[in-house]
Amino acid sequence: MNLKNPFWAKPFVLLAAVAMVGACGLPRVGPTKKEIYSGSVQRQGDAFVVSVNRRVNTATAIYPSLGFSPAFLNAGVLGSDTIRPGDTLGLTIYENVEDGLLVPEGTPATSLEEIQVDGDGYIFVPYAGRIRAAGNTPEAIRRIISEKLGSQTPDPQILVRRLAGDGATVSVVGGVTGSGVYPIEQPTRTLSAMLAQAGGLAIPQDVAQVTVSRGNRQETIWFDDLYTHPRYDIALRNGDRILVEQDARSFTALGATGSQRLVTFDRQTISAIEAIALVGGLSTALADPTGVFVFRNEPEEIAEMVLGRTDLVGPQRMVYVLDLTEPNGMFEARDFAIRDGDTVYVTEAPYVQVQKVVGVLTGATSSLATVQDTISTE
Incomplete structure (x- = not known):
């Protein structure tokens, strides 16, 4: 059977394709500018949408403050010579007698190596007894040992060395x-x-x-x-x-950028313009340079400075808007500080959705026309 297309067939096909597109929706990188603005507090949403300017940059320029008290x-x-519990000492003792207390006969001196300072800070030296070493210098310990031994051998000469600092x-x-x-x-x-x-x-x-x-x-x-x-x-x-x-800080880049990923900080401070550059810049085929957004939970005191209010309670959801096409847009983006946990999102240009619709319609129309041609030839 040979069926011919009525004159109204092509318009019907286009209407059917438009209906299909409207019902199914089109893929996209995220919300549009209109959808983000519709979620603002000013429109009964739950986030404050704020355009970035010099005052906002000043209020939000908060960087990690690190330092010692x-x-x-x-x-x-x-002092390098202060003895502590756990240190190891070495003693060399000289005596001026042939049969000394500690020096063997025929030798000028004797060495006592690796004398450990105990947990209470003491050492033991034969004939001198238990001596407080911790908190003293080797010179002070030398004098103490000399005094202890001096009553038993004439004019002993003592050398005290700190061998290790294990304590x-x-x-x-x-x-x-x-x-x-x-x-x-x-x-x-x-x-x-x-x-x-x-x-x-x-x-x-x-x-x-x-x-x-x-x-x-x-x-x-x-x-x-x-x-x-x-x-x-x-x-x-x-x-x-x-x-x-x-540094464990990071931010997330989403939308019409060169790449969409979690980015760790590679320097102490990162500006919005640097954050965009780190993910490959704006996508030349998709990005809307008037729709660069930074999503952040802002502490109460900073949010009040940004909004000029004093009635806020707790952290606030803030959406900062950067328009790179404005005369000072690049400068404001250069001065806007990205912080840990931020989400940087770039919207698609409006014409991108138009292109997608046209592409879908063209493809759908071509497919339906092919079906019709097939039916007509049967």
């Missing part, structure tokens, strides 16, 4: 070449020297953070600050725990 900064460097140690772990427990010795009495002793950094220097735990205190600095601010090169104390780790 005066308790750490004002701690003086420990005063720190642990270094994390992003260093050689994690381990290291003694505090004369060359390693400060933080930077101890990190060097541990082999230096094994992570990127720009995002390295150094945390020092001392007792119940825990404080962190940027590694770079050890050299740009020498006062942060603090003196170490026995039992300090040093952790070196990479």
Whole structure:
């Protein structure tokens, strides 16, 4: 049977295709600008949508503040000769008699090696007894032993050496070449020297953070600050725990960008324009440069400064809008600080959806026409 198409067949086909597109929807990277604005508080939504300007940049320019407190900064460097529990000492004793207390006959001196300072801070020396070593210098210990032995042998001469610093140690772990427990010795009495002793950094220097735990205190600095601010090169104390780790902050990039992914911070501060560049910039085929959004949960005090209000309670959902086509748009984006947990989203240009509709309609019409031609030839 040969069926001919009536004159109204093609318009019917187009209407059917439009209905199909409207019913099924089109794929897209995310919400449109209109949909984002419709969710604003001003339109009975639950997020404040704010255009970025100089005032907003000033209010939101919050960066991680790292540094040591005066308790750490004002701690003086420990004397390299101060003896502590756990240290190991060596003694050399000279006597001016042939048959001395400790010196064997025919020898000028005797050595007592590896005398461990016990947990209470004492050592034991034959004929001198138990002597307080912790808190004293080798010179002070020498005088004490000389006095003790002086009543039993004439004019003894004593040499006291600190052999090791096992009693005063720190642990270094994390992003260093050689994690381990290291003694505090004369060359390693400060933080930077101890990190060097541990082999230096094994992570990127720009995002390295150094945390020092001392007792119940825990404080962190940027590694770079050890050299740009020498006062942060603090003196170490026995039992300090040093952790070196990479900055864990990140933001998410979505929408019409070169790539959509979770991005870790590769520097201490990242601006909105740098964040876009890190994911390959705006997609030239898809992006709307007037629709760059940053989604963030903003602390109450910052949200009040941004909005000029004093009645907010708790963190607020904020959507910051950047229009890169405005005269100062690039400058505002350059000055807008991206923070940990932000979502940077770029909307599609309006014509992209039009192109998709046209593509779908063209494809649908072609498919229906093929079906009709097939029927007509039967």
